């Protein structure tokens with residue numbers, strides 16, 4: 001079951017490693033920058049976007065003009081599987097609400113969905129477009145269950161299932177985020 | 181099928197992106213360093229270790245004293261799924277042969293196997309230790325097939341299936357590499 005394994009990979013190889021360090025990264029960033037970004041602790045989490053289309057652009061701005069890149073948090077490095085000092089970082093975005101006020105938050109797409117998308121377009125993968133929608137839901141549910149059982153990741157993430165075709169989904173996201 | 185998805189993920193999300201850039205990274209490294217490392221073009225590839233135990237240490241030296249970290253190639257960065265300038269890098273190692281001569285090469289473990297290993301130890305993953313050996317072989321075969329069909333990755337990798345329990349497998353690897 002492809003989506004099941006990809007959800008585990010996303011947790012084991014990434015979220016389990018980076019979410020426990022998130023608070024420290026944010027505190028050291030705020031200490032250096034001395035700005036009004038990420039003031040409230042309830043925004044100290046990564047918003048993880050899970051679009052049901054599995055279509056993952058590499059730049060968030062491509063999906064919505066109300067969201068713009070602001071800055072990266074400081075990098076953390078770890079020795080991983082023979083790669084010395086492999087780098088992990090998160091990007092912060094300004095999300096503009098209907099009154100054009102910016103709300104700052106850490107957002108990224110669930111990268112493993114790019115694998116589902118590409119597999120559904122490669123006949124040798126044995127995985128079709130009709131399987132893909134179902135697999136995105138399996139990915140979301142599996143990841144949700146793993147994270148809810150993970151004490152070290154508590155309160156450091158928010159999974160957002162974008163339940164629509166690409167265009168409408170992106171419009172929902174700033175709306176959702178700007179409510180925070 | 182978990183291993184099938186992880187092999188596709190390793191290709192789509194990593195090897196397909198980094199292997200085509202490998203020659204350029206090595207050329208620019210050699211240009212800056214002006215040393216005798218990676219002189220021969222047939223060593224311009226990543227040796228990807230696939231241990232059947234799926235046990236992946238984060239440092240290669242933990243598995244064998246005849247291999248030591250030498251340097252990292254220059255980093256490459258790419259915007260990926262909302263993470264701006266995500267960093268990719270490879271590590272170079274000195275592998276000492278029976279006459280204690282160093283042979284330099286790019287080596288890393290197949291990172292997705294860490295997911296297989298951890299899943300087999302977490303009862304909620306629905307995946308046991310007895311499945312794991314079979315899944316490593318599926319991973320290796322699937323990845324082999326994908327890479328053989330990939331023109332952009334040709335000659336830039338060598339898959340090494342370490343066909344034994346951890347200790348003996350690691351001793352085979354320098355032996356293999358030191359023959360190159």
Ligand SMILES: Nc1nc(=O)c2ncn([C@@H]3O[C@@H]4COP(=O)(O)O[C@H]5[C@@H](O)[C@H](n6cnc7c(N)ncnc76)O[C@@H]5COP(=O)(O)O[C@@H]3[C@@H]4O)c2[nH]1
Nearest residue numbers: 009010013014087088089111112189190193194268291292
């Ligand atoms: N050796 C190595 N060096 C790398 O830089 C690298 N980047 C990815 N991979 C492996 O390729 C495959 C595809 O990667 P993808 O990004 O789709 O999924 C990744 C991605 O969704 C997330 N992740 C891991 N590292 C990062 C990171 N630095 N930034 C954001 N997300 C990350 O967690 C998943 C699993 O990661 P790994 O378990 O390390 O192995 C991956 C995976 O098997 C790498 N392998």
